[in-house]
Amino acid sequence: MSRTVYRAVIGTVPEPELSPNARTHRMVRARKLRELREFTHWSVRETAPESPLTGRVTVTVTIGWPKRRPGMDIDNATACLKGAIDGVVDAGYLVDDKQIAELRVRQRPWKEWGELGGWQYPHGCMVFDIEGQEHDDAG
Numbered sequence: 001m002s003r004t005v006y007r008a009v010i011g012t013v014p015e016p017e018l019s020p021n022a023r024t025h026r027m028v029r030a031r032k033l034r035e036l037r038e039f040t041h042w043s044v045r046e047t048a049p050e051s052p053l054t055g056r057v058t059v060t061v062t063i064g065w066p067k068r069r070p071g072m073d074i075d076n077a078t079a080c081l082k083g084a085i086d087g088v089v090d091a092g093y094l095v096d097d098k099q100i101a102e103l104r105v106r107q108r109p110w111k112e113w114g115e116l117g118g119w120q121y122p123h124g125c126m127v128f129d130i131e132g133q134e135h136d137d138a139g
Contacts, residue, residue, distance in 0.1 A: 009044070059129070074105060
């Protein structure tokens with residue numbers, strides 16, 4: 001068995017209106033969700049594999065928050081990723097988001113990741129690391 005790892009970098013972060021704690025009108029929330037999904041899809045479709053992963057996968061999302069955005073508690077950050085995950089599926093990395101066996105979410109404040117190249121993404125970014133298992137036919 002070999003392990004397959006894909007990386008997708010999206011040059012945005014979830015909007016505060018996507019948080020379950022936000023007191024946002026449902027139509028505003030729906031628009032923000034659609035925008036995140038479409039932005040993610042168009043941002044990573046050129047780097048998508050020729051064929052999507054088909055088995056169970058582990059997805060690790062690292063959110064690099066921009067300056068003056070403190071981030072969110074981990075539950076809200078995870079809930080805000082629905083649109084981005086759907087965008088990664090739409091781009092062709094996965095067949096369906098039901099394949100995700102484990103979702104890990106990490107958050108990095110600006111002062112932590114800004115020195116590591118975060119300046120390239122002044123509005124923040126999300127890095128998706130998608131790990132899956134593929135079977136070797138040779139064995």
